[in-house]
Each structure stands twice: as structure tokens, then as C-alpha cells.
Amino acid sequence: MTSKLKVIIAEDHPIYRDGLYSLVSAFDEIGQLEVTADGEEFLSRIQAEDFDLALVDIKMPGMDGIEVITEARKLNPNMKFIVISGYESTDYIDRALAAGTSAYLLKNSELDEIKDAILKVINGENYFSPGILRKIADKFG
Numbered sequence: 001m002t003s004k005l006k007v008i009i010a011e012d013h014p015i016y017r018d019g020l021y022s023l024v025s026a027f028d029e030i031g032q033l034e035v036t037a038d039g040e041e042f043l044s045r046i047q048a049e050d051f052d053l054a055l056v057d058i059k060m061p062g063m064d065g066i067e068v069i070t071e072a073r074k075l076n077p078n079m080k081f082i083v084i085s086g087y088e089s090t091d092y093i094d095r096a097l098a099a100g101t102s103a104y105l106l107k108n109s110e111l112d113e114i115k116d117a118i119l120k121v122i123n124g125e126n127y128f129s130p131g132i133l134r135k136i137a138d139k140f141g
Helices: 014-024 039-048 065-075 090-099 111-122 130-140
Strands: 005-010 030-036 053-056 080-085 103-106
Touching (some): 005 014, 005 039, 014 111, 039 053, 053 111, 080 090, 103 130
Parallel strands (some): 005 030, 053 080
């Protein structure tokens, strides 16, 4: 990775959005970090500027995170997506993977886990919180 990352967050809950912004903005790898409060604002923002990575909540008013990822991939096929959600259901996981997310983290993830996921996704890998990985394994096991 030669240049700093341009990252955008889509999260409707102000406290979580502001906290995530504060934590992620401290990562040396991040050059630009922006936040949006819903899917429509997110899509409008990425039409105006290219971002490398998006951190997307699943449940938001209007468009949910899955719809946001699906539409965003049409606008910027090179953008990578990490879902950060409180939902662990296999339905959400399946839909997020089908939409093109590269990682699925739970909102109770530690800061190191978020950073690890960002670095892996940017380098072309996938990442799943341990609880999510167990659900995926159970589904196929």
C-alpha cells in the first residue's frame, strides 16, 4: 500500500458513527475519512469522489446497508466494503456476501480487529469476526 486510504463510513446512529470516526481516524493508513448518516447521502458522496473503502452499517433508514453496497458497487466497482453490524443472523451475512462485502464485523469488535479487517480487505483478503465465521462454518458444516 503506497498511498493513504480514502475511507467513508455509512452509519445512522450518531454516537456509534462519531465513535467509529474518532477511532478509525487515528489509523496511520487513513488519509481521508468521511461520514454519512444514511444510504442516500453515502451514494451521493461516492458519486462525487472515489473512495477505497467503505464501512457500512446494515440497518439504516431508507436504504439498508445491503442495498447501499449493491448500488455503490455499480458506481465504483473497485471500492471495498466492510459491514459493521450488531446483527449476526445468517440471512444478513448471506445477503452482505452476495452484495459484495469483503468483511463482516460485529459492533462489539475491538479496535485492533477493525484495523486488521481494514488492512486485510485493502490487500484483497476477506475478514469475518469470529462469531460470524462460526455461523458461516455451521451453515456449511
